[in-house]
Amino acid sequence: xxxxxxxxxxxxxxxxxxxxxxxxxxxxxxxxxxxxxxxxxxxxxxxxxxxxxxxxxxxxxxxxxxxxxxxxxxxxxxxxxxxxxxxxxxxxxxxxxxxxxxxxxxxxxxxxxxxxxxxxxxxxxxxxxxxxxxxxxxxxxxxxxxxxxxxxxxxxxxxxxxxxxxxxxxxxxxxxxxxxxxxxxxxxxxxxxxxxxxxxxxxxxxxxxxxxxxxxxxxxxxxxxxxxxxxxxxxxxxxxxxxxxxxxx
Numbered sequence: 717x718x719x720x721x722x723x724x725x726x727x728x729x730x731x732x733x734x735x736x737x738x739x740x741x742x743x744x745x746x747x748x749x750x751x752x753x754x755x756x757x758x759x760x761x762x763x764x765x766x767x768x769x770x771x772x773x774x775x776x777x778x779x780x781x782x783x784x785x786x787x788x789x790x791x792x793x794x795x796x797x798x799x800x801x802x803x804x805x806x807x808x809x810x811x812x813x814x815x816x817x818x819x820x821x822x823x824x825x826x827x828x829x830x831x832x833x834x835x836x837x838x839x840x841x842x843x844x845x846x847x848x849x850x851x852x853x854x855x856x857x858x859x860x861x862x863x864x865x866x867x868x869x870x871x872x873x874x875x876x877x878x879x880x881x882x883x884x885x886x887x888x889x890x891x892x893x894x895x896x897x898x899x900x901x902x903x904x905x906x907x908x909x910x911x912x913x914x915x916x917x918x919x920x921x922x923x924x925x926x927x928x929x930x931x932x933x934x935x936x937x938x939x940x941x942x943x944x945x946x947x948x949x950x951x952x953x954x955x956x957x958x959x960x961x962x963x964x965x
Contacts, residue, residue, distance in 0.1 A: 719816035721836045722774070724869035725843045727759055728810035729860035731785075732853035733803065737889060743791070746804040747854065749782050750912065753919050754891035755854050756813055763847035763862060764839045767939045768829040769817040770897055775918045779810035779875045809853060814869035822899045826939065840864075877915035885910050890925050896936030897922075903934045 732747060734755050739746040753773050760771040786804045793799040817839070819830050842848055843864050851860040865873075877883070886909065893904035906925035910917050 719774075721832060722814060722816045722869075723836075723839055723843060724812065724814045724865045725763075725862050726779075726810065726812050726865050727756075727851065727853070727860050727862050728779075729853045729858055730808060731858045732806040732809045732860075733858050734806070734854040743799060744801045744803065745855075747784065747806050748888060749806070749885060750778060750910065750917060751776060751811060751853070752889050752891065753922075754889070756811075756815070757891060759813070759847075759851055759853075759860070759862065760815055762849040762851045764835075764842040766826075766829065766835070767823055767896065767937075768820060768826045769835060770820050771815055771817050772921065773919050774814045774816060775869065775916055776814075777812040777869070777873060777875045777916045778877055778912065779812060779873075779915075780808055781876045783807050805858070806853075812865055812869055812873060812875070820897060822896055822936070823939070875915035877912060880912070880914065883912040885912070887927070890920075891922060892931075893922060893928070894936070895934050901933060901935050903931045905929050905931055 732751070733745060734748040734750070734752050735745045736748055756773045756776060757771050760773070765771065783806065784804050785807050786802050789801050789803045790798040791801055817835065820826070843862060847862050851862050852858050853860045887907055888910050890906040890908045893900070893906060895901050895903065898904070905928070906922060907927035907929075908920055908925045910919075
């Protein structure tokens with residue numbers, strides 16, 4: 717399905733770590749083979765986000781072959797000091813992402829900021845500039861870079877798995893249900909069964925995930941225009957890279 721406010725971009729990096737929660741119980745981390753919905757949503761929120769709307773990831777195309785590498789890491793232990801763990805990263809990754817945003821209906825207090833053209837144009841400019849904040853592929857040590865797709869998210873793109881009819885990845889973490897996005901005063905985790913067809917994974921919507929688990933009770937954060945959120949009268953002043961004023965660019 718096509719949306720008028722759809723955006724597409726390429727995100728790439730030397731390493732990625734989309735942690736499988738099953739492997740984290742013992743202090744070690746092993747990456748999923750493909751990015752999670754939540755990780756890609758986090759990238760979009762680093763590029764541009766306001767509580768007025770919610771980013772929805774529609775699809776991702778895996779551009780490079782799926783390769784992994786294990787490294788010995790010495791993280792800080794729970795009782796102090798250092799411990800030895802093995803982290804398994806994906807290497808030399810690149811993904812084309814397609815997404816759109818929808819208004820957060822659980823934030824009626826921010827309805828005055830629902831200017832679709834303003835947010836869409838700012839998001840496009842921020843993608844061209846590489847994002848407002850640092851971008852990571854799963855974890856902090858996996859620095860990533862965002863750039864616009866010249867031809868957009870099209871069927872003519874040549875990904876490594878373009879000629880692979882289908883690959884299944886079993887039960888996989890999809891994302892979190894936050895209280896301010898669902899209207900429920902609890903934090904939930906979602907799981908689904910992704911399938912990659914010809915190199916493209918089309919994500920189901922958060923409401924269609926077959927497995928949902930409650931993590932804890934939690935209340936949404938309060939946003940007040942003019943206090944911890946910029947006003948909505950007129951265009952928003954953009955954050956410029958390298959500390960420069962956007963008006964000077």
